Amino acid sequence: MNKSIISFSIQGFIIAVILYILGLAAFKNLFPGKYFSGFYGVIIIVFGVTVFFHSILVKAAAKQNMAFINKFLAFTGFKLLMYLFFIIGYIFLIGTQPVSFLLTFLLSYLVFTVFEVVSILEFLKKNYSKSASTNQ
DSSP states (O other): OOHHHHHHHHHHHHHHHHHHHHHHHIIIIIOGGGOOTTHHHHHHHHHHHHHHHHHHHHHHHHHOHHHHHHHHHHHHHHHHHHHHHHHHHIIIIIOSSHHHHHHHHHHHHHHHHHHHHHHHHHHHHHHHHHHHHHHO
């Protein structure tokens, strides 16, 4: 496995733990009536999907720029559809505390998306600087 993927996974796990601790503190202390017992599951799902798609994108970025651009667009769209089906499925099948679920999901999605974009940009800058120095 690529070092950047392992590093991304470890950093993502740390972010997931921080989100869990903050979520637990917020639900227990600030919003005790809105406690959503499955919030940790949402964090785990968003973390897992993010790591999975990040590993695919890193492998695509190592090959060619056009392959990366195409895969980035395709996988971003696919990931959004997966999340949409997840949200709709939860609301229609389980449906308990939909507001707490949606807030937890949106916060997790936002945090992990920012983390993924920053990580991909750093990876691309490193690869671009390496390829530029070897081509000269």
